[in-house]
Amino acid sequence: MPPSVSLPEEAWASLIILAQKDSIWLEGNILKVLDPGDSTSYKSYLEAATKADKETRERRLAVTKQVQAQNKELREAQEDLGRSRVQLEQALEKAEEEARKAKEAQRAEKEAKEDIDSAYQKAQQDLDYMQKRTQFELMGSIVRVALAIIIGVGAVTTILYSVALFGTGAESADTALLANTWSNMFGILLTNSFSIIGTIMGVKYATDRREGES
């Protein structure tokens, strides 16, 4: 059983006048323990005060619940924000990582390009070397063949001319034409020889100069 509190008549009268004049009521759990006795006016006062108290509490409860709900929403929003921040930071880290990888790939590409250029230059140098070697070999062959022809033709002509000069019946032979022929041919052969050597020297000089310019 809850405790019961009795008030003197003067106190009840003051409370009732206060309520009537200024609408000020007792409130809270004190209303649950006040004993109105048999007085209908005290009972009416307690009923009215309890009703006013309940209305006030209902309003306060509604507002408190609303604030509580808003607080909950705010907390959730804050948590969402925290989660978003974490996701954003992760995305940023990922982007930075991707950028770093892209930079590395770019550097690797540059290095590969340099390697390719270097290999290309080396291949070109090898090709030039091969071409020159082939050219020199070809020139050597040409020179050898030309010299062989010149020497061969010179030797054969000289032998023929010697036979005509000093061989049997040489006194009666007319060697004037042969002498002119031998002389002309030898001149031509010598001219051609120097021409070949000059051409080769010229080609060599031109090739060296072009390489120096490039």
Place this chain on the structure above:
Amino acid sequence: MIRSILLVDDESLFHLVFEDACSLLDIALSLEAIDSANKAEDLFKEWQQDPTGRPECVFVDLNLVGSSFDGIELVRRINELYGNGVVIGIISSSSDQIEIEKAKSVGAQFWIVKSDDIEPRLESFRDNYQGYMSRSAPFEVYS
């Protein structure tokens, strides 16, 4: 009607909600609300020496931010060290079955799930209160 209630909850707004709900439902004559398990333990230590003002029923929140132990540990300490027959249970927004079993094992008599609409749960609790007083009512979850 419960003569006096002690609410241990770290959320001060819930103190107001609980107080108004209890008043509107005529559940308790007096209600004290504190926000820490440590403060509750200190109070129970004092009430061991002088039981004046000791509550009849205690509602404990599960997670008490700022306390050195949680609600279940407080229930255990009150029951084993200081309680002396006080009706005690958990009031929490959680309904984790593992925690509920833990609370039961340390002597909690009820578990009330906090929500926006807590009044119907408190009414059901009020209806069963005499059973908790006499230790005859089984453990119940009000959700």
